[in-house]
Amino acid sequence: MDESHYPRQFAHVGLTVPDIEAALEWYEDVLGWRRLKGPRTATRGDGYAAKRATDLLGEFDSMTVAHLITSNGVAVELFEFEPAEPSEQVDPKRPGLFHVGVVDPDVAGLAERIDRAGGDHYAEVWRLYEDSEKYRLTYCRDPFGNLIEIYSHSHEQMHAAGLATAERP
Numbered sequence: 295m296d297e298s299h300y301p302r303q304f305a306h307v308g309l310t311v312p313d314i315e316a317a318l319e320w321y322e323d324v325l326g327w328r329r330l331k332g333p334r335t336a337t338r339g340d341g342y343a344a345k346r347a348t349d350l351l352g353e354f355d356s357m358t359v360a361h362l363i364t365s366n367g368v369a370v371e372l373f374e375f376e377p378a379e380p381s382e383q384v385d386p387k388r389p390g391l392f393h394v395g396v397v398d399p400d401v402a403g404l405a406e407r408i409d410r411a412g413g414d415h416y417a418e419v420w421r422l423y424e425d426s427e428k429y430r431l432t433y434c435r436d437p438f439g440n441l442i443e444i445y446s447h448s449h450e451q452m453h454a455a456g457l458a459t460a461e462r463p
Contacts, residue, residue: 306361306369307394311438314358314374320437321362324411325396327370332360370394393433393441401430401444412437422452429455 311317314333321327335358336343347357358374398404405415414435422429430446445452 304368306371307391308371308373309394309438309440310373310375311440312374313438314360314372317372317374317436317438318360318362320411320413321370321372324407324413325364327362327364330361330363330369333358333372333374334360364396393443395443395445395449397445397448399446401432401446404444405432405434408434408436408442413442423456426455 309317318329318333322329334343335356336347337356338344338348338354344357347354351357354375356376360372362370362372364370396404402419405419409415415432416435417433419430419432421427422431428446429452431452432444434442434444436442
C-alpha cells in the first residue's frame, strides 16, 4: 500500500458549548468521559495559545478549552467563546459536523440517562436492520444542542453485519 493511502486514526472532535464547566460536568457524569486537560483560557493578544487561536479563528475576546478522553482513546475538545454567538439547532442537511457517535450496549438506558440529565432523547430506538434486534441506535441532544447518536455496537460491527445480507443497507 502506498504510504499516502492508509486509514488515519480519528484523534478528536471539537465541540463548542456555551458553558464549559457545565459541559465538562455533564460529559464526565453522563458519558463517563475523563478530563484530560483544562479548562484553560486564552485571551486575545495574550501569549502563544492566543496567537494560534487568532490564526485559526480570527478575532475573539477569549476562548476557554478543555480536553476529555473517551474509553477508546478518541478525544473531545470543548470550546467556550466570549463573546458567545447565538446558534441555531444543527441542520443535518448543511455541510459540517452533524453528530457525534457513542457506543453503549444499553442504547435505551443511555438515552434515558441523557434525557434525565438535561439532554433530549428525541428519536425512537431503532433496529439498524429490520429483521434483527441485535443492532440498535437512537439520537439525542446534549443540553448544549449537540447531536449524539448512540450505537449498541462499534461502528464496524454495526455495518459489517449488513454485508452478510445483500438487501441490507
